[in-house]
Amino acid sequence: MQLNLERPDYQYFLRGADGAGALVNARKLSSSFIIAPDTLIETWPVLDAKTLTADDFAPLLALSPEVIVLGTGAHQVFPPAAALASSLRQGIGLEVMDNGAAARTYSILAGEGRRVVAGFLFP
Numbered sequence: 001m002q003l004n005l006e007r008p009d010y011q012y013f014l015r016g017a018d019g020a021g022a023l024v025n026a027r028k029l030s031s032s033f034i035i036a037p038d039t040l041i042e043t044w045p046v047l048d049a050k051t052l053t054a055d056d057f058a059p060l061l062a063l064s065p066e067v068i069v070l071g072t073g074a075h076q077v078f079p080p081a082a083a084l085a086s087s088l089r090q091g092i093g094l095e096v097m098d099n100g101a102a103a104r105t106y107s108i109l110a111g112e113g114r115r116v117v118a119g120f121l122f123p
Helices: 054-061 081-088 099-111
Strands: 014-017 022-024 027-029 033-036 039-041 067-071 093-097 116-120
Touching: 014 099, 022 033, 054 067, 054 081, 067 099, 081 093, 093 099, 099 116
Parallel strands: 067 093, 067 116
Antiparallel strands: 014 022, 022 027, 033 039, 033 116
16 A cells, blocks of 8 residues: 655644643644634634634634534633634634534644634633
8 A cells, every 4th residue: 555645735633632731733832722724813812612712713704604613622611602602603614613623624624725714722
């Protein structure tokens, strides 16, 4: 069997994430961040999904996604309904999951060429 390395055709490649950090391209990130295939916002001042507000989603929505993937740390934690409504009112899908699942989902969607934006939370 022949194995070929295929490099993504976008700038920021999320290699994985867990409750303590994430690997974007070759950089280890350990604070909350936002990623899209062509954008990396390394400082997102959100630490806890339970305290998310609609305003906290503004930087993700500004990237014009068709879907948002929210990684909430080591465990899946749902934000308040009012915070989730900010994207849903605009017809933008929103998936909430732990960081590992969010990283896998983001990578699949980005690889398919979808307009995906992900936010990852680290306490």
